[in-house]
Amino acid sequence: xxxxxxxxxxxxxxxxxxxxxxRIPKGAAVMYHAPERTLNIKKSKKSGRxxxxxxxxxxxxxxxxxxxxxxxxxSYYFNYWGPxxxxxxxxxxxxxxxG
Amino acid sequence: MDVRAQxxxxxxxxxxxxxxxxxxxxxxIWTDRRGAEYMWWNNVETRPGxxxxxxxxxxxTFKGGWVADRGSLRLRALGKGxxxxxxxxxxxMPKMEDYYxxxxxxxxxxxxxxxxxxxxxxxxxxxxxxxxxxxxxxGPNWDDDxxxxxxxxxxxxxxxxxxxxxxxxxxxxHYLPRICxxxxxxxxxxxxxxxxxxxxxxxxxxxxxxxxxxxxRFCTSACPYKKVYFNxxxxxxxxxxxxxxxxxxxxxxxxxxxxxxxxxxxxxxxYDAEKVEEALLKxxxxxxxxxxxxxxxxxxxxxxxxxxxxxxxxxxLEAAVKSPVYALVKEFGLALPLHPEFRTLPMAYYIPSLSxxxxxxxxxxxxxxxxxxxxxxxxxxxxxxxxxxxxxxNREVVAEVLAKLIALRSFMRARNLQQPMDxxxxxxxxxxxxxxxxxxxxxxxxxxxxxxxxxxxxxEEQDPYTxxxxxxxxxxxxxxxxx
Numbered sequence: 001x002x003x004x005x006x007x008x009x010x011x012x013x014x015x016x017x018x019x020x021x022x023r024i025p026k027g028a029a030v031m032y033h034a035p036e037r038t039l040n041i042k043k044s045k046k047s048g049r050x051x052x053x054x055x056x057x058x059x060x061x062x063x064x065x066x067x068x069x070x071x072x073x074x075s076y077y078f079n080y081w082g083p084x085x086x087x088x089x090x091x092x093x094x095x096x097x098x099g
Numbered sequence: 100m101d102v103r104a105q106x107x108x109x110x111x112x113x114x115x116x117x118x119x120x121x122x123x124x125x126x127x128i129w130t131d132r133r134g135a136e137y138m139w140w141n142n143v144e145t146r147p148g149x150x151x152x153x154x155x156x157x158x159x160t161f162k163g164g165w166v167a168d169r170g171s172l173r174l175r176a177l178g179k180g181x182x183x184x185x186x187x188x189x190x191x192m193p194k195m196e197d198y199y200x201x202x203x204x205x206x207x208x209x210x211x212x213x214x215x216x217x218x219x220x221x222x223x224x225x226x227x228x229x230x231x232x233x234x235x236x237x238g239p240n241w242d243d244d245x246x247x248x249x250x251x252x253x254x255x256x257x258x259x260x261x262x263x264x265x266x267x268x269x270x271x272x273h274y275l276p277r278i279c280x281x282x283x284x285x286x287x288x289x290x291x292x293x294x295x296x297x298x299x300x301x302x303x304x305x306x307x308x309x310x311x312x313x314x315x316r317f318c319t320s321a322c323p324y325k326k327v328y329f330n331x332x333x334x335x336x337x338x339x340x341x342x343x344x345x346x347x348x349x350x351x352x353x354x355x356x357x358x359x360x361x362x363x364x365x366x367x368x369x370y371d372a373e374k375v376e377e378a379l380l381k382x383x384x385x386x387x388x389x390x391x392x393x394x395x396x397x398x399x400x401x402x403x404x405x406x407x408x409x410x411x412x413x414x415x416l417e418a419a420v421k422s423p424v425y426a427l428v429k430e431f432g433l434a435l436p437l438h439p440e441f442r443t444l445p446m447a448y449y450i451p452s453l454s455x456x457x458x459x460x461x462x463x464x465x466x467x468x469x470x471x472x473x474x475x476x477x478x479x480x481x482x483x484x485x486x487x488x489x490x491x492x493n494r495e496v497v498a499e500v501l502a503k504l505i506a507l508r509s510f511m512r513a514r515n516l517q518q519p520m521d522x523x524x525x526x527x528x529x530x531x532x533x534x535x536x537x538x539x540x541x542x543x544x545x546x547x548x549x550x551x552x553x554x555x556x557x558x559e560e561q562d563p564y565t566x567x568x569x570x571x572x573x574x575x576x577x578x579x580x581x582x
Binding site: 021039040041042050 | 236
């Protein structure tokens with residue numbers, strides 16, 4: 001309960017605290033949209049730095065259709081303008097942040 | 100008949116969204132001071148869960164409340180012998196690990212940190228010792244929203260089968276907001292060797308006299324709800340005061356006033372103090388009925404005469420008639436006492452939650468076909484759990500209440516969809532159309548003035564000291580040596 005953890009994949013690393021709950025299916029982890037960055041958060045062992053946020057683990061994968069241009073609803077724009085370009089589900093490794 | 104007036108709060112658990120606004124408004128007004136950091140006069144618990152302090156309901160550990168023993172009541176942990184032995188040590192009192200170590204964050208570091216490669220962090224420190232806390236281990240509602248946690252939910256003393264918390268998709272949860280119950284038979288009052296705690300005559304609020312309290316801490320041990328806290332700085336006991344400076348002027352309590360879900364109802368109940376002892380000697384599963392029997396009808400002329408004789412003013416009698424609490428607790432029998440088996444006769448009542456919503460059984464025709472009580476059995480929250488929490492283990496009482504709520508929901512659904520209404524459902528649950536309309540109004544669109552009917556104290560007309568002793572504790576014997 002409330003243990004500091006490090007979550008990482010090829011894209012990046014994020015340090016946060018974790019709880020175990022049976023409200024989440026086995027093998028999955030959920031991170032809310034507003035991760036704590038200021039209060040009682042440690043540095044990452046992987047990077048030696050503060051690590052990123054919930055977006056650090058996922059990346060934007062654009063489909064060619066989003067590059068066609070035209071009206072705004074057809075083209076990608078950062079911050080969800082146009083059709084969504086990002087898929088937030090990704091594989092991660094979760095490790096306890098020891099010591 | 101010995102008629103007395105009591106201010107009572109009712110909580111509608113289905114409406115509680117667990118936002119903790121009540122706790123915060125209470126904290127800001129009353130306990131935001133040194134020594135009171137860990138006190139939550141109002142707290143909200145996630146259920147199933149251990150609550151605050153952890154496992155407070157487990158009287159095997161904390162030994163609070165009363166026991167009915169050979170036709171009389173006695174405090175579970177106290178008698179002449181243990182009282183003397185425990186004068187300087189309270190073995191059953193919750194410790195700091197049962198509450199939590201109050202903490203704060205070093206915000207100064209956020210703008211005062213030296214130059215570095217990374218953004219500075221505010222680290223946690225203890226508000227008692229000042230030492231740095233690496234990992235915060237507890238808080239007032241540590242199992243918040245994680246009621247599936249094996250660490251907390253599985254340890255809920257009301258759960259018969261703790262395995263339920265491990266099954267994804269079968270789990271249930273609701274919130275349980277708690278204040279001091281301002282009981283009719285308060286264990287804290289009875290246990291105090293200094294007689295510092297008293298039940299106020301005019302509105303039944305239980306208070307600690309800060310000038311008289313010697314810090315023996317018997318009240319903290321004796322209260323089965325663990326709602327008396329010990330201030331480590333002043334060395335005195337403190338507890339919820341039902342916001343009496345607000346209610347005396349007719350304003351609503353801070354917790355109820357700020358409630359986002361509007362789950363709280365505050366009003367006057369008239370009760371018969373002579374019936375309190377008899378009610379508390381009943382068997383566990385008869386206690387809800389006994390609770391209801393103690394409460395008197397404010398429209399009854401004999402009751403009104405008795406109340407006037409005891410100094411209850413006309414303003415209060417009028418409020419008792421309009422009381423939403425009377426309607427919910429006695430008239431419609433929807434609100435149940437929290438752990439009546441502790442035998443303190445708590446004066447905070449709870450309407451059990453019906454969620455998750457019955458989607459398939461919402462249709463009135465199906466309800467008629469399958470029957471109301473079989474619908475109750477399909478609810479995800481086990482009946483035994485709610486019964487352990489709210490009725491001393493009596494499942495039928497809880498099933499009756501849930502059946503009323505299902506009937507009300509089904510009736511309103513049919514009405515709103517302009518479907519044919521079946522009166523049979525309401526009748527089977529013990530309600531009628533007028534009752535359903537009134538309850539619907541109270542539960543949904545009822546405004547501040549309907550949910551909270553609080554008469555002012557009228558201090559300008561009557562000196563409260565003239566009424567001191569005219570009402571007060573139910574069964575406490577007259578004070579005196581050897582009695």
